[in-house]
Amino acid sequence: MSDLINVAKLAGVSRATAARAFSDPHLLRTDTLQKVLMASEQLGFRPNHIARQLRTQNSTTLGVLLPSLLNPIFARQLQAMERQARVAGYGLLVATSDYQPEREAAIVEHMLRQRVAGLVLTVADADHSAVLQTLQQAEMPFVLTHNVPQESHWPAICVDNRQAMQEATDHLLALGHRHIGMVAGPMLQSDRARLRYQGYGDAMQRAGLLSLPVIEMASHTQSDFARLQPQLQGDTPLSAVICTNDLLAISLIGAAARAGVRIPKQLSVMGFDGIDIGEHMAPSLASVTQPVDLLGAGAIDMLLQQASRGTRVLPHQIRLGASIAAPALSLIANSREPS
Known part of the structure; x- marks a missing residue:
């Protein structure tokens, strides 16, 4: 340099x-200051x-x-x-x-x-x-x-993104879902999303089930239902999806409704973040809730202390909502292994 x-x-x-x-830039003439700043920028x-x-x-x-x-x-x-x-x-x-x-x-x-x-x-x-x-x-x-x-x-x-997504997947598994997918925005733009996918995979593997490739959308906040629709057809359609953030989940619920897919009867949808608007939807959005007020205030405290090193992990919660339910009997029947 x-x-x-x-x-x-x-x-x-x-x-x-x-x-x-x-x-002390105020002590210099304007033209002199501009010359120095331009030289600094150039070099x-x-x-x-x-x-x-x-x-x-x-x-x-x-x-x-x-x-x-x-x-x-x-x-x-x-x-x-x-x-x-x-x-x-x-x-x-x-x-x-x-x-x-x-x-x-x-x-x-x-x-x-x-x-x-x-x-x-x-x-x-x-x-x-x-x-x-x-x-x-x-x-x-x-x-x-x-x-x-x-x-x-x-x-x-x-928050512990991997653990949080594992728990969210575990909750869907406990409801009886076996064909669960994960919907995300561009994965290369978010190391958080990659950790959440690992958590999803941990839960599926522990349940003895196959974790599916990420259903990747072009945007982090807008769903493209055409990318999900093929996964809702065939002999083993998805009965539930977890989105890597709430806006993506809300967009997906809207797109599903327009396509005639009933939430949660045909497809359960869970989000991640716990934004307030999710609770006011119909159906209300189930989500992993982050303590964002604590996170914001804690970040400033850590910065001003300057002695902080390493990672401070905050607690997360699973917020239940009407966007998830046990899978329909027809989906459960389709998920059974042939005898």
Whole structure:
């Protein structure tokens, strides 16, 4: 990375003036400041040592990177984080990646240039994220939410996605379902979804049943019923599906109704997240509930403590709803092995 001297040379100013552009920009003339900032941008220079000083003395802004605010789970988490940060005297700078891993680096770089004091973020893949390596090298405090690092010790706060999905599948198995599928958005964009699929597979294997390939949708929040419909036909149709988030489950229930599939008589549907709107649907949505208020507030606490390492696992619950029921007798008959 180019150092401050190279920035000064390119801008045609002294090193002291270049340093002042990052530490006391209000002391420089506008045209001089713009020259330094343009040179810094051109050379890819980020003043780590100055940023550290600003973080420890002056910065009262925390960065937040979330996949989306269209999903109420992230919006409610953000609200909890904003409340907790405000109590501690901090404001939030918020950005969304739209579930696009390639956008994460640009967003984080922008936040570093904005001199945030630390970041709370959810990335596509915590164990293979170059963004987290960048933050570590910049000595920038950060906390992951929802991500569950498997090969590293990044600070994180989450539920046990694998265990939660195993329990959700166990509940459907206890109702008598044997042909259960999992519906997800693009799997490469979510390490959480991959862990949930492992939990589904754990439960099916323990029950001596075949776990099916993920029914992958093009979107994390919009279902394409045509991708599921073939699984509802034939000699062994699915009697239940678990979706990797509630919005996907709600979309699927609507699509099923339009296709004439009755929920839960013909197909039980369970979600994941426990968003409030699911309880007000007809039928009400069964779901794995995450303590999102606790997660949001806990992420800010972990970030400001800065001594936190490893993963803090929060409790989850299974919220029952009218979207799941025991399978119809005809489906049970079809699921029996031939004698």
